[in-house]
Amino acid sequence: MEIVGVHHVSINVSDVDEALAFYVGVLGCPMRDDRPDFGFGGAWLDVGGQQVHLIEGRVPEARGQHFAIRVASLDDAVAELRIRGVDVSDPVAVGSSRQAFLDDPSGNAIELHEVGTGSR
Numbered sequence: 001m002e003i004v005g006v007h008h009v010s011i012n013v014s015d016v017d018e019a020l021a022f023y024v025g026v027l028g029c030p031m032r033d034d035r036p037d038f039g040f041g042g043a044w045l046d047v048g049g050q051q052v053h054l055i056e057g058r059v060p061e062a063r064g065q066h067f068a069i070r071v072a073s074l075d076d077a078v079a080e081l082r083i084r085g086v087d088v089s090d091p092v093a094v095g096s097s098r099q100a101f102l103d104d105p106s107g108n109a110i111e112l113h114e115v116g117t118g119s120r
Helices: 016-026 074-083
Strands: 008-013 042-047 050-056 066-070 092-094 097-103 109-114
Touching (some): 008 016, 016 042, 016 050, 074 097, 074 109
Parallel strands (some): 066 109
Antiparallel strands (some): 092 097
């Protein structure tokens, strides 16, 4: 098997409209229009070269699960989100990279990740 990358991550959200207001309106993720009708609420979003799929359903208890969004400048991303009223942790170093965390309206953790020199 040759793995070529991550195509998408699916997360449960309690309210798709509220999640879209956050992911599209605040984070700036474009919504895709090619999601089939699965018979349950949801949406597909572009996040860089990958996708995040929102699924309307029970959100699991937080136990450290999260997904990371790579950003060009962590300081700029944190500042912009804080101006928009989003609670974001202070950036911290992880090896040569840096990260900060926030939660979406359903309580899903999102890492903002700035890749450091020599990292991928």
